[in-house]
Amino acid sequence: MGILLKNILAVLPEGNDDVVKETDIYIEGSRIAAIGMKPSGFVADRVVDGKDRLAIPGLINCHTHSYMSFMRNVADDLSFMDWLFGSIDPIEQQMTDEDTYWGACLAIIEMMKSGTTCFNDMQMNIHQTTRAVKESGMRAVICRGLVGSGNDEAGQIRLKQAYEERDAAKDCDRLTFMLGPHAPYTCDDAYMRIVAGEAKKNHMGIHVHLSESESEIQQIKEKYGMSPIEMADRNGLFDVPAIAAHCVQITESDMDILKKKDVSVVTNPASNMKLGNGFAPVPAMLEKGINVCLGTDGAASNNSLNMFHELSLLTLIHKGVKKTPQCISAKEGFRIATINGARALGLEQETGSLEVGKKADIAILNLNTPSLTPRNNLLAGLSYSANGSEVETVIIDGKITLENRKVLTLNEDMVYKKVNDIIVRMGLDKKEY
Ligand SMILES: N[C@@H](CCSC[C@H]1O[C@@H](n2cnc3c(=O)[nH]cnc32)[C@H](O)[C@@H]1O)C(=O)O
Numbered sequence: 001m002g003i004l005l006k007n008i009l010a011v012l013p014e015g016n017d018d019v020v021k022e023t024d025i026y027i028e029g030s031r032i033a034a035i036g037m038k039p040s041g042f043v044a045d046r047v048v049d050g051k052d053r054l055a056i057p058g059l060i061n062c063h064t065h066s067y068m069s070f071m072r073n074v075a076d077d078l079s080f081m082d083w084l085f086g087s088i089d090p091i092e093q094q095m096t097d098e099d100t101y102w103g104a105c106l107a108i109i110e111m112m113k114s115g116t117t118c119f120n121d122m123q124m125n126i127h128q129t130t131r132a133v134k135e136s137g138m139r140a141v142i143c144r145g146l147v148g149s150g151n152d153e154a155g156q157i158r159l160k161q162a163y164e165e166r167d168a169a170k171d172c173d174r175l176t177f178m179l180g181p182h183a184p185y186t187c188d189d190a191y192m193r194i195v196a197g198e199a200k201k202n203h204m205g206i207h208v209h210l211s212e213s214e215s216e217i218q219q220i221k222e223k224y225g226m227s228p229i230e231m232a233d234r235n236g237l238f239d240v241p242a243i244a245a246h247c248v249q250i251t252e253s254d255m256d257i258l259k260k261k262d263v264s265v266v267t268n269p270a271s272n273m274k275l276g277n278g279f280a281p282v283p284a285m286l287e288k289g290i291n292v293c294l295g296t297d298g299a300a301s302n303n304s305l306n307m308f309h310e311l312s313l314l315t316l317i318h319k320g321v322k323k324t325p326q327c328i329s330a331k332e333g334f335r336i337a338t339i340n341g342a343r344a345l346g347l348e349q350e351t352g353s354l355e356v357g358k359k360a361d362i363a364i365l366n367l368n369t370p371s372l373t374p375r376n377n378l379l380a381g382l383s384y385s386a387n388g389s390e391v392e393t394v395i396i397d398g399k400i401t402l403e404n405r406k407v408l409t410l411n412e413d414m415v416y417k418k419v420n421d422i423i424v425r426m427g428l429d430k431k432e433y
């Protein structure tokens, strides 16, 4: 299938910089075949008129729990551990496979409509998120969240499920898998070592929550006499490609470990603020040369999965916290929300920027919108004024999945109805309109 994005403004990488240029983008099959020059023999089955439009590399949500979208706004204004174990856990204990599937569908609709073309997901009920990803055309990196102590049955069952889910999805190259030890307060050191060994043996990356809250730091210090980062490192989690979510309460020496072991850190500013966990030292981590990427976490601790919202927070809060307006520029933020995420997920050759040979994972924004007018500095607009509603068309793996803001691959109305039915069944519909 040949798609031509004709005379379109596009965010294109130039060395370590990004520029906006008008060009033609030629898509053949799943990949970008050419930018600017028509490849010989190219046949356009579809021509997208690029007038008044901006093509960007799809945003990459590097940390979320997609199924939790049905728990949006059900557990607000709680301390972290009360939130996780007091409110969320009881809901998850009664969650069915179908609940996971419809939650993942809702999350994918929200992410696609706000320009995300790839997400990194930690979930519980296997085969449901992968089912939603296969149907929707989305790209995703999936891990079955792992909790365990030593060689206990709970941990072994989850590991088996992780492999079962990976093996069942071999037919879809939009899906890749990691191992997801949940956190140092739900995986003891012996189980962490087991998971690290499994990841090494199976050439899989690691996706883990680390140093999110003060209570976590305190628990791990008391139990092991070290920081969560030191504990993860001591138990081998960083001996394979690893993504650490949050890293809010971290020290200089923690950052040195992260840098030394080339660990990517996914910062989730909205979730950290909403759960009262503070502000990750992102500027300091960038200073150290740590690969920082961006995530929303789940919809029960944000409560949106809109990466433009997250990008705006990222490029604003640290300016305020450090009283330094130059902190994390719009351009730097955009790279954190795209190519840095691809790097963290081991997909840097596949996605994260508009380059020939990469997958055609593209969001097309309508520039005749208030937030992107005047179109004088669109890279600033993407971080400081865009809100996701400008996203009109999304192409993932060379296929149009969103057109005129309608998802072509899922039945939106069905998803909205199913999710509302879930919260009624669970008695979560407080109806505090
Ligand atoms: N609880 C699962 C294993 C982990 S799945 C991923 C877990 O991460 C939880 N989660 C969601 N957001 C956060 C967060 O910000 N920090 C820590 N955990 C979170 C989520 O509620 C879910 O329990 C089981 O027993 O099989």
Ligand SMILES: [Zn+2]
Binding pocket: 063, 064, 065, 209, 245, 297, 298
């Ligand atoms: Zn999380």
